[in-house]
Amino acid sequence: xxxxxxxxPIIFLxxxxxxxxxxxxxxxxxxxxxxxxxxxxxxAEKFGKSTKFKTPAIESTGxxxxxxxxxxxxxxxxxxVTNASRxxxxxxxxxxxxxxxxxxxxxxxxxxxxxxxxxxxxRFEISIMHIAAALAAKLPRTTGLEDNWLKTWEEVxxxxxxxxxxxxxxxxxxxxxxxxxxxxTSGTRDAMSSLFMKSGHKKLGxxxxxxxxxxxxxxxxxxxxxxxxxxxxIIEKLAADxxxxxxxxxxxxxxxxxxxxxxxxxxxxxxFDNIASYKYPxxxxxxxxxxxxxxxxxxxxxxxxxxxxxxxxxxxxGYLYPAGLVPLSDNDFKKESAKLTSFPAVTIx
Amino acid sequence: MGNGKTNTELIAKSLEKRHRRQTRLKYxxxxxxxxxxxxxxxxxxxxxxxxxxxxxxTVVQISVNISPDKVFDDNGNISEEVMYNTNWDGLAKKAFxxxxxxxxxxxxKRKLSDLISSNAGYDIKWMVSQNxxxxxxxxxxxxxxxxxxxxxxxxxxxxxxxxxxxRLSNSQLKWVKNLTDKGIIKKQFNTVFFTSADSREPESSxxxxxxxxxxxxxxxxxxxxxxxxxxxxxxxxYFAKPGKWTDFIEVNINNLAAVPSIVFGLLGLAVFLNxxxxxxxxxxxxxxxxxxxxxxxxxxxxxxxxRAVPSSIRDAALSLGASKMQAAVDxxxxxxxxxxxxxTIIGMAQALGETAPLIMIGMVVFLVDIPTGFTDAATAxxxxxxIWSDSAERAFYERSxxxxxxxxxxxxxxxxxxxxxxxxxxxxx
Numbered sequence: 045x046x047x048x049x050x051x052x053p054i055i056f057l058x059x060x061x062x063x064x065x066x067x068x069x070x071x072x073x074x075x076x077x078x079x080x081x082x083x084x085x086x087x088a089e090k091f092g093k094s095t096k097f098k099t100p101a102i103e104s105t106g107x108x109x110x111x112x113x114x115x116x117x118x119x120x121x122x123x124x125v126t127n128a129s130r131x132x133x134x135x136x137x138x139x140x141x142x143x144x145x146x147x148x149x150x151x152x153x154x155x156x157x158x159x160x161x162x163x164x165x166x167r168f169e170i171s172i173m174h175i176a177a178a179l180a181a182k183l184p185r186t187t188g189l190e191d192n193w194l195k196t197w198e199e200v201x202x203x204x205x206x207x208x209x210x211x212x213x214x215x216x217x218x219x220x221x222x223x224x225x226x227x228x229t230s231g232t233r234d235a236m237s238s239l240f241m242k243s244g245h246k247k248l249g250x251x252x253x254x255x256x257x258x259x260x261x262x263x264x265x266x267x268x269x270x271x272x273x274x275x276x277x278i279i280e281k282l283a284a285d286x287x288x289x290x291x292x293x294x295x296x297x298x299x300x301x302x303x304x305x306x307x308x309x310x311x312x313x314x315x316f317d318n319i320a321s322y323k324y325p326x327x328x329x330x331x332x333x334x335x336x337x338x339x340x341x342x343x344x345x346x347x348x349x350x351x352x353x354x355x356x357x358x359x360x361x362g363y364l365y366p367a368g369l370v371p372l373s374d375n376d377f378k379k380e381s382a383k384l385t386s387f388p389a390v391t392i393x
Numbered sequence: 394m395g396n397g398k399t400n401t402e403l404i405a406k407s408l409e410k411r412h413r414r415q416t417r418l419k420y421x422x423x424x425x426x427x428x429x430x431x432x433x434x435x436x437x438x439x440x441x442x443x444x445x446x447x448x449x450x451t452v453v454q455i456s457v458n459i460s461p462d463k464v465f466d467d468n469g470n471i472s473e474e475v476m477y478n479t480n481w482d483g484l485a486k487k488a489f490x491x492x493x494x495x496x497x498x499x500x501x502k503r504k505l506s507d508l509i510s511s512n513a514g515y516d517i518k519w520m521v522s523q524n525x526x527x528x529x530x531x532x533x534x535x536x537x538x539x540x541x542x543x544x545x546x547x548x549x550x551x552x553x554x555x556x557x558x559x560r561l562s563n564s565q566l567k568w569v570k571n572l573t574d575k576g577i578i579k580k581q582f583n584t585v586f587f588t589s590a591d592s593r594e595p596e597s598s599x600x601x602x603x604x605x606x607x608x609x610x611x612x613x614x615x616x617x618x619x620x621x622x623x624x625x626x627x628x629x630x631y632f633a634k635p636g637k638w639t640d641f642i643e644v645n646i647n648n649l650a651a652v653p654s655i656v657f658g659l660l661g662l663a664v665f666l667n668x669x670x671x672x673x674x675x676x677x678x679x680x681x682x683x684x685x686x687x688x689x690x691x692x693x694x695x696x697x698x699x700r701a702v703p704s705s706i707r708d709a710a711l712s713l714g715a716s717k718m719q720a721a722v723d724x725x726x727x728x729x730x731x732x733x734x735x736x737t738i739i740g741m742a743q744a745l746g747e748t749a750p751l752i753m754i755g756m757v758v759f760l761v762d763i764p765t766g767f768t769d770a771a772t773a774x775x776x777x778x779x780i781w782s783d784s785a786e787r788a789f790y791e792r793s794x795x796x797x798x799x800x801x802x803x804x805x806x807x808x809x810x811x812x813x814x815x816x817x818x819x820x821x822x
Contacts, residue, residue, distance in 0.1 A: 071770060073673070082785060085759045086593045092761050093515045094477065099761035101674060101770040121670050274783045299785040301558045302551050363511065
């Protein structure tokens with residue numbers, strides 16, 4: 045008895061560490077963007093229920109986190125698929141290359157960044173210039189670059205109208221700037237940096253002053269408030285505070301129309317048609333990447349993508365539409381579904 | 394005395410002041426406790442108010458006639474193969490639309506179909522596989538409604554706003570009212586919640602997958618943490634020579650007990666996943682990480698329990714010729730076991746409620762299948778709450794509240810068990 049007690053932990057440790065060599069995996073593992081997560085999970089569930097394959101396991105890690113895991117290597121402990129709400133970056137592509145990972149890229153649909161506030165507050169009709177000026181880390185003054193000194197939306201209005209002669213005052217109220225923004229690991233933040241901030245700076249004529257890196261930088265004096273990947277939390281906060289603004293994806297906006305309203309940006313309202321036509325400045329494509337090295341190893345991957353990149357899922361009559369995914373144009377859809385036969389490797393420079 | 398008062402007078406005078414002070418202190422204490430209880434009641438009350446409605450699920454009666462060739466193969470046996478090829482979704486929607494034959498417009502038809510759960514077809518498939526006798530004749534079945542209808546009938550959907558801001562359109566509201574008038578829509582106990590794992594459709598989502606994931610992780614935690622902790626405690630109490638080394642170890646154990654749990658998650662990621670290459674999202678790894686986290690708690694409790702056993706018992710055993718090990722294992726340990734057990738249960742309760750370290754090792758994951766083994770992908774109870782609270786659909790809100798109630802129930806049970814065990818086996822020396 046005593047001897048048994050003494051060696052018990054050793055037995056247990058060795059069995060757990062050595063008996064669990066990874067045996068063949070029969071479940072697809074997906075990581076990546078929290079914006080694509082709701083769509084990806086719906087497809088996975090349909091796939092699991094209508095085929096003999098296991099339902100894929102899907103983790104929401106953010107686009108950046110997903111890429112890191114995806115590109116870490118080939119083998120059963122590494123995920124097979126990663127979702128992203130922006131294209132794979134050149135740096136990530138290099139990492140993939142280094143670890144022997146090649147990927148096929150699919151565009152699954154479109155999304156639009158909502159810039160929203162409480163339904164009962166005044167609806168903003170602004171330009172991306174206002175968003176850029178309100179959130180920029182630094183802005184140019186006659187004396188050179190300075191930390192963003194604009195405190196209220198009224199000041200932003202005057203700054204923009206003063207800098208750009210074609211832009212008249214739009215009548216923004218005298219309330220402090222406070223905007224809830226996604227964290228840097230999120231693809232939504234990357235999209236916001238390029239669609240709102242960089243384009244906004246360009247339109248504002250301040251891009252050359254702040255530079256490429258500076259244009260993506262948000263101010264850190266409390267006006268831009270970073271929140272986690274939890275978009276429901278943003279909605280709750282907007283519902284409770286009429287002066288707050290928030291940036292999040294279209295599907296969350298669509299589910300919460302009774303609580304929040306999206307600002308009209310550059311004269312374009314956030315809705316289905318304006319995203320599909322890319323008239324809305326915050327429109328962006330959503331991506332998913334599959335590891336080509338795993339295609340023949342994990343059962344069901346090809347079938348999973350046949351379910352995902354199908355009219356049944358992605359078209360306007362498809363089951364992802366009610367969840368807030370804006371479908372691709374017919375031409376784009378044909379391009380994506382053509383990839384299903386050969387799963388071509390993507391190159392990103 | 395300078396002012397002409399005697400000591401007795403002075404004391405008598407200060408006595409009143411001291412009494413007042415004591416009363417004040419008493420009320421401060423009472424106030425703190427009352428404040429704590431008030432917040433607890435507000436917290437539990439709001440969770441219960443939000444969550445109890447999830448115990449019910451709205452269902453609607455549809456009448457279907459499933460033709461046998463959709464279920465049976467040529468030999469008349471029920472066949473999975475044939476059933477996979479059947480369009481169950483379309484079948485359910487078509488059957489439901491029969492209730493409203495006057496809806497013909499394609500868009501309106503689609504809106505009508507949206508009133509029932511998009512998993513209704515798979516539910517019918519499941520019913521058929523359980524009871525094939527319903528095939529081939531007109532049968533009335535209760536299927537789940539969509540989460541929007543469910544929330545509407547539970548009064549959680551705002552209806553007095555313009556149509557475009559609503560989840561349900563005017564015609565959809567009219568149809569639901571019609572169904573209510575006909576009496577073929579009702580609320581029933583939400584068994585699905587207790588028998589299935591996660592789903593993208595709130596009406597098909599359940600907590601069982603998460604409970605089993607937690608249970609597997611807890612088994613691993615217990616199996617690893619308890620023996621290691623008891624061995625460490627015995628060594629420190631009986632074998633370690635007092636000195637700098639022992640002090641150093643002791644300080645470190647106490648420090649580890651105070652380390653934020655996310656740090657253990659990072660450790661698990663670096664060691665178990667990246668170095669040992671154990672599978673991601675596995676409850677085995679979750680249990681290992683949690684055992685690291687609870688180890689110091691159990692060691693401290695075990696040492697206290699061992700120390701509480703009078704040294705006379707050990708001395709008696711040693712003087713009768715028992716070895717140090719015999720004295721520890723045969724005499725001290727049985728007497729200390731109630732205390733060790735209590736510490737273990739409290740440590741386990743702490744581990745059960747932990748989310749942060751599990752995020753790092755990938756247990757925050759969407760899973761429809763219930764895990765069956767140590768290396769299957771799994772999630773845990775608190776993680777499930779986290780996932781649901783992050784979902785866009787409104788109906789997940791009440792479900793996450795109900796899941797919180799279940800988690801709290803588990804924690805209360807465990808802590809109560811610890812108290813009862815201590816009461817029952819506690820020995821006064």
